Amino acid sequence: MLPIAGVAPFDDPAWFFEPWWPGTSALAYVEDFHVRLQIEHLADPMAAFPELSAMGGDFANDQLVVEGSLLVLDDEGRPDQDLLRRRLSEPGSRDGTPAFVASDLLYDLGQPLLDLTFEERRRRLAGVLTDTDSCVVSRGLRGEGITLAEAITSMGLIEISARLLSARYRPGARDESWQRVPVVEAPIVPTRPLLTLLQRLPL
């Protein structure tokens, strides 16, 4: 399933909003508690992310398909697209720390969940995945796209993902129930000086 391009952040209780993490979309297949990753062009980029090979053990159930984002974090713990690109393009690159942010659960115990609502799939996802150092369930806000948009701007992120809670999963299709929404008009590239700003956030 692919998102359509949204226009601007909005508030709607029927939608769930989460940051669009600056990484690459990925599907994680968990079988016998071993995980296989699939991203857009590479069949399995796991060779570039050996740190994630133990990720299968992070799930409470087996026979899963999890949709999420594959990120590479820099030393400050921030997602870094350059490090991700380097990992994918240069075999042997071990810069940064890879992480998987799960956002949707498509199969559970070998059973397809595609006909369930996003809300239910997400609820089940939270049930099967415990946060670890490298694998977490994405955080988000129900109904409050504008609040989330404001919050992530201060983190140097530029897009949010809006998903209709009642929508089913449509494999392969671009669907209106999923929007990739820019939060700022002029794109702000999260450059390094912003790290200092991020650290000054009221934690």
Next chain:
Amino acid sequence: MPRSMWRGAIQFGLVTVPVKLYLATEARGGLSFNLLHKTCMNRIQMKVHCPEHGEIARSETVRGFEYSKGQYIVLDESDFDAVPLKTVRSIDIELFVDAQRGTQVTSFVKQAYYLEPEPIGRKAFYLLKSVLADEGLSAIAKIVLKDREALASINPYSTTMLLSTLYWPDEIRSAGELDLPEEEFDFKPAERTMAQQLVQAMKGEFKPEDYKDEYREALVAVLEAKVAGKPAELPKASEAPTKIADLMSVLEASVAAVREARSTGGAKIASTKSSGAKTATAKSAGSKSAKVADISSGAKRTARKAEPARAAKRKTA
């Protein structure tokens, strides 16, 4: 209110306003400790010691001024008496300056005092206060306190006015001694926007009561526990940061910041506050498990099916 520490009058032009001065602050600072002899626990004594004659009485000491290396002149009480002392009991207002950007010297405050008008001067006092407030002005004055002349500023404060004694300009060090860059920085519009947004998100009303000396409180707790004979409960050392979870904490904290900035929806962010409001680097494993996937809904996670063996395996991931 304790006793006033000074009585006199504010004077400017032909106006005289009799006032009293009270210390506006008290130093709570550090808790004080005594030095004890390790073996017998007696308080050690600080004796006055002369390298040539050994212990001497304090009455055998005089005050010397070192005018060059190893060369002293001795001043006795009569010399100090000869210094012309100012005993004027007045606060002489020299001029009024813009309160916002008055002379930078007003930033260097020594001590703040509350002013209290004597009954006879109340009307004039509040007239002055009202004019200062309306015009956005500070009064710059001189005052003699403890036989010393001091520079001071007077500003409206709450229901009274505040007199702040200031450092003399020659007591303030020049910032020119610092290693500061000479070039001017160019900020990209994006950087500026980003910083502005961050500042905007953190904008709020300063509530001093929200801040406290946490070190002092922790130290008092340690002391109380020791007095009660209990081993002091020290805060546990924080674990190494778990990186991706930190990112989620930052997100939660930044959502909380946005909401706090708007001062709405306070009830809904309970779950965010519990897990994300602390620093990302100093959180315990416990807070991690308390996290919920939906920041706002507080939706509980369903019970996990993981058997212990797999749970152990997870920790090594």
